Structures are given as structure tokens and as C-alpha cells.
Amino acid sequence: MKKRLGFFKFSCCTGCQFHFFYEQRYLLETLLNFDVVFSKILSSSGTPDGPFDVALIEGTVTEVWQVDELKRIREQSTLLFAIGSCAVSGGIPAIKATDPEIEIEKRVYKKLSSIHSIKPYAIDAYVKVDGYIRGCPPGERDLYEALTSVLTDKKPDFLHYSVCVECKLKGNTCVLVSYNVPCMGPVTNAGCGALCPSMNRACYSCFGPVKQANGSALAKKFKLMGLSKDDIIRKFTEFGAVTGEFRKAVEMMYED
Amino acid sequence: MKINMDYIARVEGESAVKIEIEDGKLKDLKLNIWEPPRFFEGFLVGRRFDEVPDIVARICGICPVSHMTTAIRAIENAIGFEPTPRIKKIRDIMALSQIMASHLAHLYVLALPDYFKLNSVVEMLPKFKELESVKKDAFETLKMIRELDYPDFKNDTEYVAVTNKKDYAINEGVITSSHGIKADANDYPLIFEESEISYSNAKRTVIKGRGSLMTGAIARLNLSFDLLHSDAKSVVKEIGFEPLEKNPFFNIIAQGAEIVHGIRKIIEHLEGFSEEESFVGIKVKEGFGSAVTEAPRGMLYHQYEMNKRGIIEKANIVTPTAHNFLSLEEGLKKLVNENIDKPKEEIILLCEMLVRAYDPCFSCSVH
Incomplete structure (x- = not known):
């Protein structure tokens, strides 16, 4: 049976998800061994309901609903990987944390009543993460490593040096x-x-x-x-x- | 009857369409862009000018080069720097390849599955030999696209694109519209008006005193048709595509034409291109600068104010999807009205197809 894969987006540019499907050079055959159950960018027939053998999360967490959604995905997934700098380390959206947030928000919106932004954090601030596919956009080697490790039931061996x-x-x-x-x-x-x-x-x-x-x-x-x-x-x-x-x-x- | 499309799949970023139909008439329709804001314009303040291109590249995963180039042009304008023709050529090559990559991703992954009554490109892979054509040539892609069965629909809106006299404009030119606008990037705030919408995280931009506008491949074709590469022009002319084309679904054909144009143009650019140093030093100074370019999805505007140390004091970014917001919403209303007797599923699919035809980037529009 094919492994069930879900790809979820939080606050980000969707670049990781695009990159993921662009990487056909190595990934197409690997990808065809997965059942992509949910990816908004890929298919209009997806369902966000688990269980998932692996969930890939892109984006920084910047709104409260994302915390609930992230916890739901975690509960329904055997493995959960952060993909891309936003999910791994806060990425570019985390610059917002360097100034009083209300000041930054006021520079963009006059009316803040409909804006419900919280301090930006990487996803491991809220849930246990089984692996980090780093980069902006994500590096090919670690992306490939993540997927093949799921298919072969081994612990992924990501690059851990500078x-x-x-x-x-x-x-x-x-x-x-x-x-x-x-x-x-x-x-x-x-x-x-x-x-x-x-x-x-x-x-x-x-x-x-x-x-x-x-x-x-x-x-x-x-x-x-x-x-x-x-x-x-x-x-x-x-x-x-x-x-x-x-x-x-x-x-x-x-x-x- | 209420139709709630909580999210639209196969578009970039997050949006919902809410439709209310009463007594066989459309009562209300809202395009709710719920993409979470990342506040780029807020946190760019305090950053140094030379970080800006790397940062804004992360606004969009499909058109990073466009944001980068537009920011660089705006900052150059702020300090009064004019790049060499060689640098401009390199940027054109990058922009054209960006547009082609974006269009191809949009066509095959996002827009086309609908026309084959499928849910995703993955389903297209084993079933359709048409997809083989992408391996052969962009030309075949364009020919395949123009034969598709498009909904018969016209949208009344003003088409806006950057144009110049010499070339099919991408990075250099003036703001031009189908209703007579001709203006420099500096005059942008005089012509366009941005406002906050209660049901959307994206702001909405309109032409002051007139209303909606559409930018993107169809607008560029409408306004620079004569400058399109002859190979692309002849293929679209055969199916009767000529300015002013008002069917927004034909944006897909326009994108196909631009892929052919892009390849031919890059080959032209690369002929006689020699390796030489392109680096030019600059001197930072206080200033205010803006720029408009053509991103894959249409006209992109960046504006920066910086102090004498090169620190950004104010940033303003208006994306193609913010420009297209009202026109898309109006288009959806007209489309629902014209198809109000059809079954609910068909209305939903038509709406989704129109959203995809506009090729919106909601991550860009909120940023």
C-alpha cells in the first residue's frame, strides 16, 4: 500500500510546495510511490483528514487557528517533517519578532480589527517534529533523504554541519x-x-x-x-x- | 441558496468564495482572501537597502525574481542609479525565464486539469499524451492550449500593463492602459488607490475614479500585441485572438503565447553575449524611489524611502493579484449571474476555473 502524504501550508510563500513538485529530476518516481492525500496546490480532490504516514509542513505559525490545525495534523500523522526555513526556524516571517509587533502591524494596516496575528514561531514551538528539511527553498538532498527514509522505514540522515x-x-x-x-x-x-x-x-x-x-x-x-x-x-x-x-x-x- | 467555497485548490495561497443566491438572483458574492499576512512592508522598515532584494524574493514562491528585480529597480531609482545595458539584458533574461517557469507551472499544475475534467496534474500524467508535448516544445503546448474548450464569457474591465515602444515590456516601460493611461512609475499613487477590505487580508487596488483593472499575460498581449514574437503572434492570431480580447479565460492562451515568446527572446538575447564583469559599485544616499515591472501575473509596484545610511524608512508593495482583485470579484459575479440556472457543482467549477484563469497569487497579494 502506498504511504499517505499530506502537505500543509501555514504563513509562507508556498515556495516549498512548488519546489517539492518541481523536483521531478529525482523525485517523480519517488513521489509516485506516495499517495498525496492532501496538497491544495496539487489537487482539487484532496482531503485534509488523516491518518497520514507523513505530514510535511511549510510556513511559520503566525495565527492561532494554525496552532490548532498543527496539533490536529500531529495527532493524525506517524511522521511530521518541517519543510523550508519558515517551518524549520521561523524564516523571513520571524523578522516581525524583532520589533514591537503592533508597530509593525500598524505600518501595514490602518484597521487592525480583522488582523489576528500572533508572534511568529517555527512549528517545533508547538509540536514534536520528526525531521527538518532545511532551506529557502529546501535543499534537494535533504528533501530526497526525507522521502526515501519514509519509503524505506529508516531514520532520515539529514545534513548536520555548516x-x-x-x-x-x-x-x-x-x-x-x-x-x-x-x-x-x-x-x-x-x-x-x-x-x-x-x-x-x-x-x-x-x-x-x-x-x-x-x-x-x-x-x-x-x-x-x-x-x-x-x-x-x-x-x-x-x-x-x-x-x-x-x-x-x-x-x-x-x-x- | 448559499455556496461556500472555503478554499480554492490549485491556486497559489489561501482564498474562499462565498456566494448567496436568492430567488434565482445573485444577492452577494465575496472573494475572501484569508491568506495570513506576514507584514513584509512592516518589517522591511529598519532593514538595509541591500538586504531588501533577498527578503522580498521570499514574498512569492513562484515569482521571486520579479519581486527582487522590482525592488532593485525602485532602490536604484531612489539613489539615482541607471544600470548598464548589459545588466538590463541579464535581468530581462532572468525575468523572461521566470515568466516562462511560472506560466508552465500555472498551466499544467494549476489551470489545465479542469479542461480535461481531472483533479490534478498527477492524474493527467498517465492518461494524456498531450502532456508529452511539453517535452517537445513550448510551441506544441501553445497549440494544445488554444484548442481547449473555453467558457464563452466577457469581462468589462480596464487592461493595464507596463509597455515600451521598442520591446514587449517586462522590466522597463511606462504604465499603460486600454482606456488611455500613460504614466511613469512615479505617478503610480496619482492613478491607483489601495484600500482595506473588511473580509480580506489582501488590500484591493483600483483605478481612481474608474474602478477595476486586469493585469497579467492577457493585458500584456492586449497592449503590446504587435511587439510579441512573430512565432507566438501567428499561432494565437489563427484562433482569432486579437486586441482587445475580453475573455479572461483566454489569459491561459496568452500565457502559452508568452512561453513561446520568452524562449525566442532569450535566444535572441544570448546571441553575441560575452562573459564580462557586470559588477558596478554604487553610492548610497537618502532617497525615495519606485518601480513598476511585469511579473508573470501582471503589473508589480514597489516603492521605498530610505535614509542616508541606506536604511529603509518606508516600504510599499502592490502586487498583480491586488490589482486584479476587484476585476476578479466582478468577473465572478457576472459569471454566476450568467449561469445562475446551472447546477451548484457546475457553478462552483466555473468559479474555480475563472479564479485559476486569473492565476492569482494570494501569498503575494497579502505579503
């Missing part, structure tokens, strides 16, 4: 050391194949923090390079401002 390792594997010249540009690679999870540094551009952490990253040490390095306090804070709040790893670096800058 972008620096990918640069070394590719033989890149280090942009941080050699060109003195503020690269977020040392604290950012791998999976992109060091896309930006390979083009001599600083990593801006779109894959979010690697677990237990030492953000404070990199922030100190940026300071020595002459970056202003505000510039350093912005580096650590673009993707995943609500994560412990990046908050530590930001708090250090404020204490400084």
Missing part, C-alpha cells in the same frame, strides 16, 4: 577570511552546496542556524571586521530571528 564544510568540499576560497566579507556560512546549516560563497558572495543564512552554532563568536568576528552593531544584528535576524542560536548573538550585541 556551509563552511560545503565550501571546503568544493575547494572554495573562504570569502570571510580572504575577502573580508561578513559571511554567515560558519553558523548556517549546509544543504545549498555553498551556493552564494561559490559566487564570491557572503552567505546570508537562508538555511537558518546549524544546531549549536556559536553565533556570538561570529558576531564578535564581524565586530572586529568593523561592522556596526545594527548591521550585525540584522545579519542574525534575517532568517530565523526566533532561534536560540541566533538570539544569543543578538542579545550579546545588545549587552555590548
Whole structure:
């Protein structure tokens, strides 16, 4: 029997879901081994009711109904994976958490009575997550790993090292050391194949923090390079401002 | 009778259509865009100008390049920088490939299954050899699309697109409409008006004093038909598509034509294209700038105000779907009125097909 897959969207650009179905190069045969029970973007005949062998969640949680829905999906799913930076680490929508929220909301809407936004968080703030498919958009390797692990009933083996390792594997010249540009690679999870540094551009952490990253040490390095306090804070709040790893670096800058 | 379509599948983002029919007449219809807001315009304030393109690229998963390019153009305008012809060409190539990718995804994954009475592209895969055509050529796709059976329907609205005299406009040009608007991006606030709607998280944009507008592939074809690549033009002309085409379902044909146009145009651009350094340094200064470009779904407007350190103080983004909001709602009303005697399921399908024909991006529209 085919494994039942549900794909759910919260606050995001739907890019992960699109990317997921775009990835036909490797995924089409893999995908055909799943029964995609629910994906709004893919089919008009889907049903959001479980049970699911695997639920994929994209998007940040920014409204109360999403918390209830997320818990419902969790209860009905054997495995639940976060896909993309928004669901994994709060992603871009988490920038909203860096300022008083009402101020940010007032800049967009004059009438706030119909807006019911809560502080943005990654989905593991509310439910247990069985795996993280990182990236914005998600990296192919981890996406493939997630799906094949479900099909073969094994524990997924995701990449757990920083972008620096990918640069070394590719033989890149280090942009941080050699060109003195503020690269977020040392604290950012791998999976992109060091896309930006390979083009001599600083990593801006779109894959979010690697677990237990030492953000404070990199922030100190940026300071020595002459970056202003505000510039350093912005580096650590673009993707995943609500994560412990990046908050530590930001708090250090404020204490400084 | 009440028809509540709680969500529309196979469109980008979240929306509902609520229809009320009383005594065989349409009493009320609302397009409720319930996509949750992410407040881009709110949190862009305080960010540095060079972060903006990376951030706004995340507004949309289907048209990130359009948001990126429009933001870059607006910021360049704010500091008074004019990119070199080479840079413009690279951006055109990126924009054209973005439009083609978006159109192909929309056509095959979102819009076309309806015309084969199927629920998804997955169901199309084993059953339809027509899909083989996508492997061969965009040309075959366009020929297949133009033969489909489209609902006979006309929508009264004003067509708006960016145009210029030389080219089928994408990134450069003036705001033009079927009812005589010709204006620069800086004049955008004088012509268009954005307002908040109680039943929608997306704001709605109209032409001041006139009303609804439609932008997108059909508007571009309507306003720049002569500049469309001859290969695409001849195929659509054969089925009688000529400006001013008013059937919004034909937006699908217009997208097919643009895919053919895009491929031909990119080949032209790449001929005689040499590898050379494109990087140009800039000097940051205080300023206010805006830009309009053509995203896959239509006219996209970005506007930024920044201080002398390059920090954003104000941001305003109006997307194609916000521009199309009222026209789509009006279209739905007219469509329901014209088909009011039909069974409920048929009305629902027709409404869904019209929403999909507009190719809305609700994530963009709320952002």
C-alpha cells in the first residue's frame, strides 16, 4: 500500500510546495510511490483528514487557528517533517519578532480589527517534529533523504554541519577570511552546496542556524571586521530571528 | 441558496468564495482572501537597502525574481542609479525565464486539469499524451492550449500593463492602459488607490475614479500585441485572438503565447553575449524611489524611502493579484449571474476555473 502524504501550508510563500513538485529530476518516481492525500496546490480532490504516514509542513505559525490545525495534523500523522526555513526556524516571517509587533502591524494596516496575528514561531514551538528539511527553498538532498527514509522505514540522515564544510568540499576560497566579507556560512546549516560563497558572495543564512552554532563568536568576528552593531544584528535576524542560536548573538550585541 | 467555497485548490495561497443566491438572483458574492499576512512592508522598515532584494524574493514562491528585480529597480531609482545595458539584458533574461517557469507551472499544475475534467496534474500524467508535448516544445503546448474548450464569457474591465515602444515590456516601460493611461512609475499613487477590505487580508487596488483593472499575460498581449514574437503572434492570431480580447479565460492562451515568446527572446538575447564583469559599485544616499515591472501575473509596484545610511524608512508593495482583485470579484459575479440556472457543482467549477484563469497569487497579494 502506498504511504499517505499530506502537505500543509501555514504563513509562507508556498515556495516549498512548488519546489517539492518541481523536483521531478529525482523525485517523480519517488513521489509516485506516495499517495498525496492532501496538497491544495496539487489537487482539487484532496482531503485534509488523516491518518497520514507523513505530514510535511511549510510556513511559520503566525495565527492561532494554525496552532490548532498543527496539533490536529500531529495527532493524525506517524511522521511530521518541517519543510523550508519558515517551518524549520521561523524564516523571513520571524523578522516581525524583532520589533514591537503592533508597530509593525500598524505600518501595514490602518484597521487592525480583522488582523489576528500572533508572534511568529517555527512549528517545533508547538509540536514534536520528526525531521527538518532545511532551506529557502529546501535543499534537494535533504528533501530526497526525507522521502526515501519514509519509503524505506529508516531514520532520515539529514545534513548536520555548516556551509563552511560545503565550501571546503568544493575547494572554495573562504570569502570571510580572504575577502573580508561578513559571511554567515560558519553558523548556517549546509544543504545549498555553498551556493552564494561559490559566487564570491557572503552567505546570508537562508538555511537558518546549524544546531549549536556559536553565533556570538561570529558576531564578535564581524565586530572586529568593523561592522556596526545594527548591521550585525540584522545579519542574525534575517532568517530565523526566533532561534536560540541566533538570539544569543543578538542579545550579546545588545549587552555590548 | 448559499455556496461556500472555503478554499480554492490549485491556486497559489489561501482564498474562499462565498456566494448567496436568492430567488434565482445573485444577492452577494465575496472573494475572501484569508491568506495570513506576514507584514513584509512592516518589517522591511529598519532593514538595509541591500538586504531588501533577498527578503522580498521570499514574498512569492513562484515569482521571486520579479519581486527582487522590482525592488532593485525602485532602490536604484531612489539613489539615482541607471544600470548598464548589459545588466538590463541579464535581468530581462532572468525575468523572461521566470515568466516562462511560472506560466508552465500555472498551466499544467494549476489551470489545465479542469479542461480535461481531472483533479490534478498527477492524474493527467498517465492518461494524456498531450502532456508529452511539453517535452517537445513550448510551441506544441501553445497549440494544445488554444484548442481547449473555453467558457464563452466577457469581462468589462480596464487592461493595464507596463509597455515600451521598442520591446514587449517586462522590466522597463511606462504604465499603460486600454482606456488611455500613460504614466511613469512615479505617478503610480496619482492613478491607483489601495484600500482595506473588511473580509480580506489582501488590500484591493483600483483605478481612481474608474474602478477595476486586469493585469497579467492577457493585458500584456492586449497592449503590446504587435511587439510579441512573430512565432507566438501567428499561432494565437489563427484562433482569432486579437486586441482587445475580453475573455479572461483566454489569459491561459496568452500565457502559452508568452512561453513561446520568452524562449525566442532569450535566444535572441544570448546571441553575441560575452562573459564580462557586470559588477558596478554604487553610492548610497537618502532617497525615495519606485518601480513598476511585469511579473508573470501582471503589473508589480514597489516603492521605498530610505535614509542616508541606506536604511529603509518606508516600504510599499502592490502586487498583480491586488490589482486584479476587484476585476476578479466582478468577473465572478457576472459569471454566476450568467449561469445562475446551472447546477451548484457546475457553478462552483466555473468559479474555480475563472479564479485559476486569473492565476492569482494570494501569498503575494497579502505579503
